[in-house]
Amino acid sequence: MFDIVPESAIDEGRATDAYFLRTEEALAHAGKNPRVVVEVTADQFPTGEFELLAGVADVARLLEGRNVDADAIPEGTLFDGGPVMRIEGPYLEFARLETSILGFLSHPSGMATAALRARLAAPETSLLSFGARHVHPSIAGTVDRSALVAGFDGFSHVAAGDLMGRAASGTMPHALMICFGPGNQEDAWRAFDEAVDADVPRIALCDTYDDEVNEAIRAAELGFDSVRLDTTGSRRGDFRHIIRETRWKLDMAGHEDVDIFVSGGITPAAIDELADVVDGFGVGSYITNGDPIDFALDIVELEGEPTAKRGKLSGVKSVYRTPDGGHHVELADAEAPAEGTPLLEPLVRDGEVVAEFDIDAAAERAMAEAELVGFGESMSE
Numbered sequence: 370m371f372d373i374v375p376e377s378a379i380d381e382g383r384a385t386d387a388y389f390l391r392t393e394e395a396l397a398h399a400g401k402n403p404r405v406v407v408e409v410t411a412d413q414f415p416t417g418e419f420e421l422l423a424g425v426a427d428v429a430r431l432l433e434g435r436n437v438d439a440d441a442i443p444e445g446t447l448f449d450g451g452p453v454m455r456i457e458g459p460y461l462e463f464a465r466l467e468t469s470i471l472g473f474l475s476h477p478s479g480m481a482t483a484a485l486r487a488r489l490a491a492p493e494t495s496l497l498s499f500g501a502r503h504v505h506p507s508i509a510g511t512v513d514r515s516a517l518v519a520g521f522d523g524f525s526h527v528a529a530g531d532l533m534g535r536a537a538s539g540t541m542p543h544a545l546m547i548c549f550g551p552g553n554q555e556d557a558w559r560a561f562d563e564a565v566d567a568d569v570p571r572i573a574l575c576d577t578y579d580d581e582v583n584e585a586i587r588a589a590e591l592g593f594d595s596v597r598l599d600t601t602g603s604r605r606g607d608f609r610h611i612i613r614e615t616r617w618k619l620d621m622a623g624h625e626d627v628d629i630f631v632s633g634g635i636t637p638a639a640i641d642e643l644a645d646v647v648d649g650f651g652v653g654s655y656i657t658n659g660d661p662i663d664f665a666l667d668i669v670e671l672e673g674e675p676t677a678k679r680g681k682l683s684g685v686k687s688v689y690r691t692p693d694g695g696h697h698v699e700l701a702d703a704e705a706p707a708e709g710t711p712l713l714e715p716l717v718r719d720g721e722v723v724a725e726f727d728i729d730a731a732a733e734r735a736m737a738e739a740e741l742v743g744f745g746e747s748m749s750e
């Protein structure tokens with residue numbers, strides 16, 4: 370019905386580049402199915418430019434039930450070089466899965482990395498992921514899960530929530546306000562308040578027809594807990610001033626408890642500029658525009674012997690984090706760096722998924738990692 374590659378095609382390995390099917394034919398013809406170790410890597414050596422890993426859970430599900438062992442650094446870990454994942458087994462067990470394995474990691478990790486930049490711009494302020502509308506609906510869950518791995522507080526997409534067993538958050542769209550017509554904002558807000566479950570936060574959208582200050586005070590008078598300002602870019606002028614003026618006049622009217630949320634084109638720079646005058650942000654395109662990480666999957670060992678294509682590092686590797694925040698890449702059988710903690714952990718053993726995936730734990734790890742490696746310090750918009 371829609372242009373969506375079905376889950377069954379991913380699981381069966383048909384969500385692949387055709388040359389892997391040709392490879393299967395050629396290997397079968399030659400009677401070959403070598404035991405290999407492959408590694409998934411973005412940069413061969415540490416670069417100092419860290420990125421946040423996400424999407425590992427989907428890879429684990431894809432490898433489940435296949436005759437392979439796999440290790441991966443946990444979701445929510447920052448990496449800047451060396452393998453993030455290692456898979457070992459007969460090559461034909463997983464040859465055709467390469468395309469989907471890389472896709473499962475590349476896009477989520479890029480979005481999680483962007484989301485972490487936003488998170489670090491205001492560690493204490495509420496951040497909601499609003500990005501689903503910018504991507505194909507089939508991956509909305511990936512967008513919002515990546516944002517949560519990076520420490521976001523919530524997300525807006527209902528089906529993404531169904532996937533994660535969490536409730537979506539949200540306020541109200543301009544469409545609701547416009548359906549009641551100009552001058553009738555109270556009718557729209559009142560209808561929302563009367564109709565929507567009591568446990569849904571009362572956040573009124575206050576920029577549709579009149580001045581933000583005017584609408585915010587009117588919504589507050591109706592009893593709304595919070596207002597959202599999504600002022601159109603062409604009208605924004607000095608957004609910080611608009612927000613401060615709204616805060617000032619809400620306070621003057623006795624509505625010191627009414628929170629102010631903002632959305633629309635919010636970037637880490639905007640968060641940095643506005644965090645002290647707002648109570649929360651909705652962030653969409655900044656997350657979904659996060660560049661996919663350029664992962665590659667390469668054979669590094671063939672029948673127990675180190676090998677690699679030119680330009681790639683042969684041999685099975687380990688990666689370590691040292692207390693100074695260093696990320697070290699070494700041969701797996703070499704001595705670990707002093708005080709180095711190995712980052713690759715068992716993911717799949719004999720086809721059984723042995724890792725656990727906890728979004729909150731990943732988010733905690735991401736924040737600790739960011740502090741350890743100084744991720745925020747090299748942050749650019």
Ligand SMILES: O=P(O)(O)OC[C@H]1O[C@H](OP(=O)(O)OP(=O)(O)O)[C@H](O)[C@@H]1O
Nearest residue numbers: 499542543599632633634635652653654
């Ligand atoms: O700019 P982003 O960071 O991607 O934010 C996502 C969207 O959230 C806000 O929309 P709103 O709910 O106000 O949309 P509406 O005008 O359709 O009601 C904002 O105006 C963006 O369109």
